[in-house]
Amino acid sequence: MKIIVCVKQVPDAKDVRLDPKTNTLSRDGVESIMNPFDRHALEAAVVLKEQYGGTVTAITMGPPQAEEVLRDAVSCGADDGVLVSDRAFAGADTWATTYTLAKAVEKLGEFDLIICGKQAIDGDTAQVGPGLAQRLDIPYVAYARKINECVDGTIRLERLMDDGYDEIEMEMPALLTVVKEINEPRVPSLKGKMKAKKMQATVLSAADIGAAPESLGLQGSTTQVVKVFSPQFSAEKCMLTGTVDELVDQLLDKLEELL
């Protein structure tokens, strides 16, 4: 099985600051780490490799120093790393990022599964995983909490929901994003660290992946951060009980209240 794991280098949440002028995250002097959800994605991939055989390739888009996150991935069980890096990618939003990643993944050739963390702790959009699946025109499941099996080109898994979980069967190639409940990521191994030290990441530029310049970076982005705030969730749940007729009446009353 050929598995690709998307990893992102993010500022360590311990010491993140917002730039008041641009409303973007200030990364100066902040230590970079692998996005914590991506650690769970990597662990899920490595466990699948141990179960079914195959390879795990870690891919990241970022500046040259993002190679460090690929070394980290290799020390925890990935076989190799791909760095998608070009000055033209700078300022990309999730639209431009998924375009770039999709081009890079196509360049890498056939694969069975792409695994991403559910979201990155810096941008918190949770859009890149699903967006990448759309770009590649493959099925996806977000918020996977358990992988049951992968047989005959089909993956069976559970998706975490607010009030339980869904059991899903999906044909591969496919993409999934994982929540932290899926596993307990391992610490790097000694042999992994040695391998990581020697690793030469494959570096792919805009030209290497055959990307259209106007679709990249700031130019290719359709959104811009205007303001950063924590949204308030006001959704409430209420259970209606009774006979069908009573339920219909209650439901109509509720709807009337809301209208």
Added chain:
Amino acid sequence: MNYFLSEEQQMIVDVAGQITTEKIIPQRAELDEKEEFPTEILQDIAKADLFGLYIPEEYGGFGGGSFDMALALEQFARGCVGIATSFAASALGAYPILISGSEELKQKYMPVIASGEKWAAFGLTEANAGSDASGIQTTAVLEGDEWVLNGTKQWITNAGDAKIYSVIAITDRSKGPRGASMFVVEDGDPGFSYGVKEKKLGIRASSTRELIFKDCRIPKDRLIGRQGTGFFTVMRTLDLSRPGIASLGVGLGQGALDEAVLYAKQRVQFGKPVISFQAVQHILADMAIQLEAARALVYATARHIDSGAKDISKVSSMCKVMATDMAMKVTTDAVQVLAGHGYMREYPVEKMMRDAKILQIYEGTNQIQRNVIGQALNKEYSRS
């Protein structure tokens, strides 16, 4: 202090340190309280390749030496000596096979021990054979193609949880010290069972049971080395393992110092953090001095052993005594610095103090170590 670690050695410290911080420290209090064997943590250690640290590469290990092992043990013990002991005891069970075992035995057992798939243990102590190993009563008699073992081993670390046991038994009592031999006994061998789990003062995450042999039959080729070399193998094993116990002392001392200093910085009395009082500072200073001196001796000893030195009994005993006496002193002082809080189970130092005591006892009491050192001195000075 810069001990000039190689890049690989720094990696060992980093990997073992991360396991300690992320896996061991958060779970140590619960495992101690429940006296529960740290199965999952040992599996994490296995995934990180550390069970094979000291095993040659041709048997699936990392090919490291005493110093590499010392660095890993120090990190684990900084978190929990009980868990570190479970890890170290597997090495203790593997050393006899590595030192004296046939190529076939090494091929059979080393790869599964190196991968952490199976844990090992060492069976020496008996009811009448503690410091005096010559009191061994367990016997092994060759009957056809099988050895038949009878007797009981006492206080065996990892017993019941390990799958591979290196055990010493008398094969010919008339030959005295040359009448003992070592064998590999596997979990599930006919006639082999375990006693009840012992209740201990400290290192409660580690398991301690009896090994009971009642007409236990094992294949002839499970003999480790030649017949009659059992004591030689045991002595060589202990020479190699003592710096490991010393490293547990260093790690434990470091853990206790860390707790004591951090506490003294935040505990306020008389309007000031207690670290500002000279009475507390001096305790902490003495802890730091003894800890660093012990670490320096342990590292120097481990490097001496790795250089291929032959006479290692004296230095190996010296570092074991110094580092474990230090650990007892430093953990006791840590409890004193934390005072009332230190005595409560809510804080980790009372456990550290309970754990420290075994280090002065197992793998040869510190009194026996001093005998070894004294005898070596006598021998050294008789030569000139």
